[in-house]
Amino acid sequence: MKKIFFILIILITALTGNALSQNQPTSNLNLEDNYNTWYAPDPMRQLEEEGIDDQLGMGRIFVPAMSAPELEPEYMIYQNGQLVRDACPVGQSIFMEPGSYTLEIGSAILTDQKVEVNVTLKTGQTRIIEPTWGGLIIKIIDQNRNFLREAYEIYQIDNYKNSIGTKYSAEEDQPGEKQETWLLKPGVYKIIKYRESPKTFINFTTIRIMEGTLEELTIVMDSSTKNFVGAGALPEMKESDLVRAWRYYTSIKGSFLLSSDNFTNKDESATNITLSAKINNELKYDAFPHYFSSRQDLNVGLTKAQDKDFRIYSNSLQLQPTYIFYFIKSFGVYGRFRLASNVFPTKFYFDANQPKIYKIDTEGDTVQTITNDDNVQIAPMLYPLSLEEGIGLNLTVVNTNTSNLYIKTGLGFSQTVNSNVYEQDAADPTIFRELESVNLSGFEGNVGGDFRISSNINYVFEFYTLYPFEKSRKQVFRLDNTLSFRLSSIVSLDYTLTVKQDETKTWTQVDHNVSLDLTIISF
Numbered sequence: 001m002k003k004i005f006f007i008l009i010i011l012i013t014a015l016t017g018n019a020l021s022q023n024q025p026t027s028n029l030n031l032e033d034n035y036n037t038w039y040a041p042d043p044m045r046q047l048e049e050e051g052i053d054d055q056l057g058m059g060r061i062f063v064p065a066m067s068a069p070e071l072e073p074e075y076m077i078y079q080n081g082q083l084v085r086d087a088c089p090v091g092q093s094i095f096m097e098p099g100s101y102t103l104e105i106g107s108a109i110l111t112d113q114k115v116e117v118n119v120t121l122k123t124g125q126t127r128i129i130e131p132t133w134g135g136l137i138i139k140i141i142d143q144n145r146n147f148l149r150e151a152y153e154i155y156q157i158d159n160y161k162n163s164i165g166t167k168y169s170a171e172e173d174q175p176g177e178k179q180e181t182w183l184l185k186p187g188v189y190k191i192i193k194y195r196e197s198p199k200t201f202i203n204f205t206t207i208r209i210m211e212g213t214l215e216e217l218t219i220v221m222d223s224s225t226k227n228f229v230g231a232g233a234l235p236e237m238k239e240s241d242l243v244r245a246w247r248y249y250t251s252i253k254g255s256f257l258l259s260s261d262n263f264t265n266k267d268e269s270a271t272n273i274t275l276s277a278k279i280n281n282e283l284k285y286d287a288f289p290h291y292f293s294s295r296q297d298l299n300v301g302l303t304k305a306q307d308k309d310f311r312i313y314s315n316s317l318q319l320q321p322t323y324i325f326y327f328i329k330s331f332g333v334y335g336r337f338r339l340a341s342n343v344f345p346t347k348f349y350f351d352a353n354q355p356k357i358y359k360i361d362t363e364g365d366t367v368q369t370i371t372n373d374d375n376v377q378i379a380p381m382l383y384p385l386s387l388e389e390g391i392g393l394n395l396t397v398v399n400t401n402t403s404n405l406y407i408k409t410g411l412g413f414s415q416t417v418n419s420n421v422y423e424q425d426a427a428d429p430t431i432f433r434e435l436e437s438v439n440l441s442g443f444e445g446n447v448g449g450d451f452r453i454s455s456n457i458n459y460v461f462e463f464y465t466l467y468p469f470e471k472s473r474k475q476v477f478r479l480d481n482t483l484s485f486r487l488s489s490i491v492s493l494d495y496t497l498t499v500k501q502d503e504t505k506t507w508t509q510v511d512h513n514v515s516l517d518l519t520i521i522s523f
Contacts (some may be wrong), residue, residue, distance in 0.1 A: 043128045057097070059097070059126070061095075062126065066181060069089050098123050100118070113185065140220075143220065143223070148223065149170065150168065157188040203227055246285050250280070251279075251280050253519050255274075276515065277301075295320045316342060320339075323335045336408070347377050350374045360432070360433050362434045384416055384504070387417070389412070412441070412444025414466055440468050443466070445463075448463070457486070473503070474501075478502075479497075480497075492517050495513070
């Protein structure tokens with residue numbers, strides 16, 4: 001009887017211990033939080049989306065992807081110390097015969113730096129491998145948030161003898177470029193600039209990799225010196241693939257000039273005030289083979305002379321959306337649109353009041369006579385309105401961290417819409433004649449580039465020409481140049497030169513502009 005009772009006690013203890021062990025909290029309780037850091041769905045959903053049936057007499061091993069399978073390293077399968085399956089992609093089912101296996105997973109060069117997972121597989125069994133490793137995505141950008149393709153190296157802290165490996169960051173601005181994902185043992189890692197000493201005290205950053213989580217690290221590099229100037233986790237950089245394909249940049253710049261002189265009267269100083277504001281906004285979508293950019297620029301300048309009201313001396317609005325479908329990274333087809341206009345009405349000012357000012361329409365009739373005034377409105381709000389449309393072939397000749405050069409050629413169309421737009425008569429300065437609207441179509445050519453000459457000097461240009469189908473019409477062109485000298489992080493000296501020839505004028509139009517700009521907002 002005592003023997004039976006003793007056996008019952010042992011059985012109850014064993015069953016109770018087993019039940020308690022099943023209820024012990026494990027790291028699996030945090031799996032849901034870990035999955036939230038992934039770009040990929042949770043492992044069960046990945047397996048369901050794969051939708052592959054079981055194979056008769058086989059078992060299934062499924063190692064989930066944290067980001068995208070093609071961006072993560074493949075793993076090896078060993079049995080009894082022998083390699084039985086190599087180059088196994090994550091995020092895909094691997095069917096094996098029943099037995100015991102060891103999975104070797106990780107991005108490291110050496111075997112002992114990788115993660116080993118022991119798996120016992122039965123017939124018809126599916127083993128989803130919960131990650132005992134962590135993921136790491138490293139991005140390198142410059143101060144203007146442009147992605148850079150730069151080499152870097154990873155070491156595990158306290159083990160500087162053996163490098164984990166070296167990779168290049170991806171220029172995500174370029175079609176098809178994506179960052180690779182490191183799979184690493186949990187621990188603390190040191191990321192250094194390529195060819196720096198592992199024990200360097202400059203050009204490095206560190207990060208802790210946790211089991212089952214995907215971390216994203218952004219390194220900010222000076223594009224001219226190639227030195228690290230910042231690093232860390234930036235939540236705004238970690239977004240879905242769709243959101244990350246969209247990028248935007250907005251800046252608001254302003255300048256103020258106050259001058260006072262006695263050039264005209266030695267006993268009295270004349271005070272002049274000049275104000276200007278620039279709003280630049282750029283939106284981009286880049287996910288190969290699609291590329292879309294839209295740039296909007298608004299410039300407004302006011303001036304006030306002694307005993308005069310404020311006058312608008314600069315007033316322009318430009319919208320330039322462009323879409324490119326790439327066949328390869330450097331060649332594709334484009335469609336573009338350009339709008340240039342004035343936001344406010346445009347006035348012409350005389351030095352003194354004029355007895356009479358005449359406005360004459362396109363029929364030669366006088367539509368308005370202005371008496372004893374020093375100004376006349378020569379264009380209403382939003383006019384003249386210049387429109388350009390084009391479709392054709394796009395070739396990217398140069399595309400590096402510091403230089404960009406492209407050529408576009410195809411069919412072009414332009415319209416200059418004039419509604420109550422007047423121009424001063426060449427013979428009589430008090431007469432203003434109405435301009436007619438102009439439409440033109442033909443073959444267009446467009447060459448443009450962006451060149452970073454040094455860390456603080458940047459040159460941007462665009463040349464556009466339209467050769468009309470009608471032989472009696474004149475070829476038109478436009479050349480825009482901007483040279484920027486960055487004096488500090490918020491102050492820049494900009495020189496712009498625009499040369500233009502179109503059918504609305506008989507002469508070549510040249511516009512120079514030098515401005516010292518203070519960046520008020522930039523994001």
